Amino acid sequence: MRIEILNSFTGDNKKDIDTTNADGRAAAAKMVEDMLRSGSAIFLEKEVNGETYTYRVTKYDAASNKLTIRLDSFVPVDADIQPARSARKKHYGTVSPEVGRTVSVAPRSGG
Secondary structure (H helix, E strand, C coil), X not given: CEEEEECCCCCCEEEECCCCCHHHHHHHHHHHXXXXXXXXXXXXXXXXXXXXXXXXEEEEECCCCEEEEECCCCCCCXXXXXXXXXXHHCCXXXXXXXXXXXXXXXXXXXX
């Protein structure tokens, strides 16, 4: 998984984590969890039917190597995205992080 981190203290940055093994997936889960907890927004940019759409990432599951994304009514779902089966979570889906570009935007630092 590659996450491009924008607006970090050191400028734009890229983190590459090998998610083909359990240790890499655990590191990716911790990184995503820490970023979301700190107030960063994480997005997955994915091309669907020739157009690029942006999905908000809410979680990364290390066991399945899937990102949980928010599905809004104006954003299409394709074969790569698995909508949640639960009616309670109907606005969410899962997708492999490798199907698109993952970008994080750090929270605004005071001033």
